[in-house]
Amino acid sequence: MAPVFHSKAYFAVILLLLAVLDFASGGKLLVIPMEGSHWLSMKPVLKQLRQNGHEIVVVAPDVNMHIKPSENIYSLKTYPVPFTNEEMDEDFRAFGKQAFEDLPFLVMVTKTIEQMRKTATFFLSSCTHLLYNQKLTMYLIQSKFDAVLLDPFWPCGQIVAEYLGIPSVFFLRGIPCSFEFEATQCPRPPSYVPRAFTRYSDHMTFAQRVKNMLFHLSESFLCSYVYSPYAYLASEFLQRDVTLTGLLSNGSVWLMREDSISSYPKPLMPNMIPIGGINCAAKEPLSQVCKSFYLFILSH
Numbered sequence: 001m002a003p004v005f006h007s008k009a010y011f012a013v014i015l016l017l018l019a020v021l022d023f024a025s026g027g028k029l030l031v032i033p034m035e036g037s038h039w040l041s042m043k044p045v046l047k048q049l050r051q052n053g054h055e056i057v058v059v060a061p062d063v064n065m066h067i068k069p070s071e072n073i074y075s076l077k078t079y080p081v082p083f084t085n086e087e088m089d090e091d092f093r094a095f096g097k098q099a100f101e102d103l104p105f106l107v108m109v110t111k112t113i114e115q116m117r118k119t120a121t122f123f124l125s126s127c128t129h130l131l132y133n134q135k136l137t138m139y140l141i142q143s144k145f146d147a148v149l150l151d152p153f154w155p156c157g158q159i160v161a162e163y164l165g166i167p168s169v170f171f172l173r174g175i176p177c178s179f180e181f182e183a184t185q186c187p188r189p190p191s192y193v194p195r196a197f198t199r200y201s202d203h204m205t206f207a208q209r210v211k212n213m214l215f216h217l218s219e220s221f222l223c224s225y226v227y228s229p230y231a232y233l234a235s236e237f238l239q240r241d242v243t244l245t246g247l248l249s250n251g252s253v254w255l256m257r258e259d260s261i262s263s264y265p266k267p268l269m270p271n272m273i274p275i276g277g278i279n280c281a282a283k284e285p286l287s288q289v290c291k292s293f294y295l296f297i298l299s300h
């Protein structure tokens, strides 16, 4: 009798699992992407999610560089913003150019802050016009999404997630001020976790550690400068006191496009999942130039 009962119980469990899996395969996903290369990395993931049977809606400003309609993968909802393509293009170009300049440490820090402040005004404006677009927010509420996929580089998506009261999945390469570590309370001792732009490794001399510490402090300054407007915006929109760290700490999963090939090993929290391999999803054989360059790097 007992084995029969067991097999019946197993059968019931399997049926239940199948039912749940079937249910899970038809989720409704809201995507609030970040413009530029960030979007290019996210798009193949959406394609796969669509193939897995999920329904996807992407929300983006009507002025953008790469986010175009793609009916067989997602439906695109756009909202108007008060700037032009030319203005945004020019700013992005300046940002890209500056990132590759070889400048003295302090000059680089001040230039980076100035450029980030300029670029940030576009994104802040875009976020304001998303949140206060009543037709759009009405649509978002009525659509009853299961989750939001977003790049926390642009924290606007998380404000929407809070507003709709649904879980969010973060997909990111990093956040300039390293909010990902602050928001998750992930340990990150400056004595052996090199800060962005320092070009140090996890083995630093004493002088380098001191500089790394200084860079760490400048990061927090940069953060409040560039990102604090989002805390005001979110507090006003959600009608409660919100900090950016508090906002981002509510993300359910952090899918991080990095691994120990592209960055030095460091502590991660259990909900931070390195998925660096995704950068190689579209792979092609190396050209001869790349091969020589790669061998050059290896030998130095």
Ligand SMILES: *[C@@H]1O[C@H](CO)[C@@H](O)[C@H](O)[C@H]1NC(C)=O
Pocket: 162, 242, 243, 246, 247, 250
């Ligand atoms: C984070 O989520 C909790 C629980 O849902 C909520 O009470 C809190 O207000 C959220 N934090 C922010 C900053 O929205």
